[in-house]
Amino acid sequence: MTERAADGGARYAGARVHRVEDDRLLTGRGTFVDDVSLPGMLHACFVRSPIARAAIQRIDTSAALALPGVRFVFTAADLNPGVREQWHTTIGKEMPETPRPPLAEGEVRFVGDPVALVVAESRYLAEDAAELVEVDYEPLPAVVDYTEAEHAKALVHESHGSNVIAQLTTVPASAFDEVFASAAHVASETIYQQAYAPVPIEGRGLVVDYSSVTGDLTIHASTQTPHEVRLFCSRLLGMPEERVRVVTRDTGGGFGQKVMVQRDEMCLMLAGPVVGAPLKWVEDRRENLLAAGKSRQEHAAVKMAFDADGAIQAAYIDFVQDCGAYPTPWPLFPAAAVGTFFPGPYRVPRGGFAVKTLYTNTVGRAPYRGPWQFESLAREVLLDIAARQMHVDPAELRRRNLLRRDELPYKNPNGMNYDNISPLETFEQALAMLDYAKFRAEQAEARSAGRYLGVGLANYVEASTPGYGVYGTEPATIRIAPTGRITVYVAGGSSGNSIETTVVQLTADALGAKIEDVDTVQGDTAVTGFGAGTAGSRSGSMTAGAVRETAAVLRERILAIAAHELGVAIEDIELADSRASVRAKPAVGVSFKDLAALADAPAGLEASARYTANSPSIWVNATHVCTCEVDVATGRVQLLRYIVSEDCGPMINPNVVEGQIAGGTVQGIGGVLFEHLAYDDDGNPVATTFMDYLLPTAAEVPAIEFGHIETPSPGPGGYKGVGEGGAIGAPPAVVNAVADALSPFGVKITRLPLGPSQIVALLDR
Amino acid sequence: MKPAPFEYHAPNTVADAANLLAELGDGAKVLSGGQSLVPMLALRLAVFEHLVDIGRIAELSGIERRNGALWIGAGTTQATVEASALVASEVPLLAVATPLIGHFQIRSRGTLGGSIAHADPAAEYPAVALALDATMEVVSPRGRRTIEARDFFAGLWSTSMEPDELLVGVSFPIWGGRSGFAVEEFARRHGDFAIAGAAIGIELDAVDRIRRCTLGLIGLGSTPERARTVEAELAGRPVTDVEPDEVGRLVMAALPSVPSDLHGSAAYRKRVGAAMVARAWTTAAAEARHG
């Protein structure tokens, strides 16, 4: 399914090209870490703490080591001294860090904390042996509830001296006292979001393959950032980076959880070179829910002042976040982003924020798609509450405050300079797709029949494609082999987000090649240059830049060789269908295959280049609208329609864009209605299997309807990032829909999750 | 998530299976469809030295009329029950309950006997067996005996079978006359175990008086439950005089103790349970009256 462009060459960008990875993935030929099997490979299993906080008195590994087939049992004393340096390339060496011991040293700090690493001839044996490792724990008082952490006597990390990791206040709330005191309307609430997590289908995992003969270390990793894994590992072990190679073929989802190297992976990197054989660890579901990291779990006191017409006068957020025992990375900046983005795509003349991050004896915080999505949740839920207080329709209140194109660029009070966005356009498009007025009529009719329908709206603006530091650079190599096959090499980190397809489309277009002639190699650090992988909604838009730069170089060479060969001027050559031909006489030409064979050396038709971002970030905006019916007897929420209108600029591939939006939206729906990484009062996790950690399935989610507005960005191709928005927009849209459905009962929703029992409790209040 | 080591046995006859179980003693466990047992083994919540797989025993599967009841072999898969015309006509309550068990992938391996022997209070089949006064047929080297449903479900995931006894079949009484049946349950998601549910049968006489009714309850106790006192109160009353909501309230009031967990408190379960009883009652009563 491709369109023919006017110049006769196929145009793939913008078309619903089938994903090139699908044949492989849908026929079971993907290569995930667990599919990697090397001769003599050993298997690792962690012994994990069953207690939220305890002193480790003694570890006896003798019974485990006595089990036939067990090779090693490592404890902190064995592995931790091997750490040379540990910092992430994307964060930098100078940034503050939270502690990150590979194995627990002296004290365990959450249920799931890795205490020992067993290495055996099979995972079965390793699990048998893990049960035989005797650890004497002396329980210590644990900090479980983050809202009490700041003043708790117990400290999660004694050495830090406080359970407050870091805090930041731009302007104190009191600076706006006058505005709020004189405002016609003020809405002020404390809004809570529970812990939930990315739960990729494939857990984390590594095969670490060290050759004592060559001194080379090869790591097969389930990661979004193969090059980060390589550099992190080389620093961790003090190995020259050229000795370390990371190979990532297929990664079964990451959603942020596989962006950073965490303690478990560090253990494997440290143990790998010692065990004398390749070493595999594949995280199972229970470990993933126990130890791979939680997200969300936060609250904020938020307030907005409005004038008599409903125009926002000021917005303030005082935000508090639970970061667990071992957050990765240092949490202040992601937390501060909740503050900076809180004003959203609205005209907000005054505002400020305060943020605080806290340690608790629970699993550490890890990045998750839209790491600061709380800003949108808090703002959009507050706007609905404000609208109800003011007796204004929530759509009308938003319409009055949404930024218009003619106001751009617009600097929000927290320093964010928005441009190239279309908040009012996505909003109106989404409302039109629903037929908002018609829904309101249906709602009124249903209510009179004792049925409760609701509609929820949410707008957001998101910073994608960070352009600073190592995020702002992305390389590509493109090679035309003498066979005519074209291969595009990019850093990789595709974890379902289809960079394989989009770079193939873009390369074909940029060179004038047939898409079926183009292959891609990604995720192998031996043959690709450094790129920061899939994070920050950057991979599509940054690799687009890399392909553009590289293809431009290669195109010039093709044109020069072809002009020489065909005896015409360079300007007279056009490239299409993997062929260079004379513009006036299309029959006269030479194929890329023949051109590649003509080039002096086989490498003659190869180019490498690097794209450097030209802006600190690329703004994306969207509107989510959903409708639901609530069964007031049981508290069940049935979503009826779900509409997303998104402006991600021109789309490289609408299938990919819509897949990204749908996936994130379902995660956001899950976060409101189903998912809860809950702990009991003693710090024991209570959702450690999919029996209790409930993910939404196809049966719980309506078909998602997509609308698109195209405002080009200043970046390559005008493209923007679209990876995270679904998970940002969905939670407030769903909350607002439920609140709207229950408005006849005077229900106000300020606390998640919204399981059926919580909804019934709200109704009974 | 790998099970501890076990030895695997796959007998071909009931007699061999019973002998193996007796011989291997407490360290042995029957493996049927594995849909409940295997996850527990994988999580090491249960550890057994021997698994006796009964999947190859032909005499354990089948659906047939025996002595005025419908006999279903313990090894019959839930999918087979779901597709059976005989079940649909003779034991409609079982037929309407089956699609509510998990997902079709689970039903194509999970067995009727496995579900009943597993005795999960939130499972459909135990509640249906209790509601219909089914009879369990068990075999050990000591011989064959039957256990009435009311004596079978002993507690959370436990039954009155001896460890060496094999459940071979379950006989479900066939209701005649003007009867109607319904199962209503509330689960967090499609295919989840119910938070609360009701399996109800109603038989009416010619003038719409309740000749008998049965009120089986799902997920509302440590075993499947039955509201016998309420059934007795309702018997003889004209069905048109009975308010479904009232039945819901009466049933919940009669319950001994209701569980609480992450997905709902006891009070929440009772509220949902009352709604499910009322909805199932409404459907069953309409079916009994109008066919």
Ligand SMILES: Cc1cc2nc3c(=O)[nH]c(=O)nc-3n(C[C@H](O)[C@H](O)[C@H](O)COP(=O)(O)OP(=O)(O)OC[C@H]3O[C@@H](n4cnc5c(N)ncnc54)[C@H](O)[C@@H]3O)c2cc1C
């Ligand atoms: C995701 C998922 C969702 C599910 N949802 C539901 C649901 O909604 N409702 C529901 O009812 N069930 C549900 N189940 C459970 C499913 O129905 C199981 O199949 C059933 O409970 C057990 O049957 P089985 O044949 O798989 O037995 P197994 O798992 O093999 O055995 C279960 C237990 O019964 C014993 N046993 C089995 N057969 C016999 C026998 N003949 N004699 C003596 N002991 C025996 C075993 O020793 C074991 O203790 C679900 C399962 C899964 C994995």
